Amino acid sequence: MTVLTTEQLGVLARAVSRAPSVHNSQPWQLLVRGTEVDLLERRDVHLRRHDPSDRDRVLSCGAALTNLELAVRALGRDCHVGLRDDSDVVATVTIGRRRATSTRAYLLYQAIGRRRSHRHRFFHSRVPTTVQHALVAAGETTGVHIVRPARLDKLAQLLGFAARVLRDDRGYQRELAVWTAHTHGWDAAGDGIAGDALGPEPLPFAGIVRPGTPIPDDAVLADRLAGENWLVFCTDGDTRPDQLAAGAALERTWLTAASKALAGSVITQPLHLTGFRARLVSELALPGVPQAIFRYGYPAVPAAPSPRLPLGELFAPPGGTR
């Protein structure tokens, strides 16, 4: 196989496009060179207040990389992923010979279209232990550790504190408003967090704190946390490859959850507050640098899908990102 057909390109593009991303910014592009596909990080996407060091942007590219790899495997092709750390290219995916798609890869690929951010209460959260283990096993890899925090009271204290700081930070909330405002109306765009993805829910269900988000006191919050399932994704270091690996792991776990009728949402919002990650490490005795927090359970009804940019915008012109 030397050239990808339009249909095959469509399969890859749709899979990448459905990946989760910070504020649904979709900070990636694809550059197709024969049977090699570069995944590019769009550095023009910069969330100054939410993601000052662009960490979430790289995590998002990691999630897109998982989807790209699964799509190649779903096409019945071998796939080699080479991570890059020298330019806008975060990874080069080389599409190889024919190879039967494994059942596991196919199930995860199928879950790409069902995975959504579920910022609501769960119907129930009694997840069988084998399934809980499967979610951790799906994400864990060299350098990525996934922890089920034992001290949910401590996590509640920290999340509550961060939520109050962020709710009152006007500059932060202004930036968030821009990213939640433009998915509806005459100038609706294909990126940004959809208004109907964010209800009037209190923490922790809300997932993201806005000016009107109800923040319960620490005891109530701890109770609510105890009624859900929580995972913290940690890495050995905090370099771009570490963050990319964390994003890829997060998506493998999330898709595994979706393939088992579970729903979830990710929280990174508080991790960007100065000193927050250090507190989290010491209070929860984490084995590495926290990159993302994930909550999951069984949904009453699935969340609505959020918008995406037109697929045509996903392809970079030869020579780089837009």
Ligand SMILES: Cc1cc2nc3c(=O)[nH]c(=O)nc-3n(C[C@H](O)[C@H](O)[C@H](O)COP(=O)(O)O)c2cc1C
């Ligand atoms: C790196 C990263 C950070 C995110 N941080 C948050 C967050 O703090 N709170 C939240 O509610 N959602 C968060 N999300 C979820 C995105 O907002 C969501 O993926 C995006 O709006 C697209 O919606 P979808 O997941 O339903 O496809 C994050 C996603 C990624 C990949």
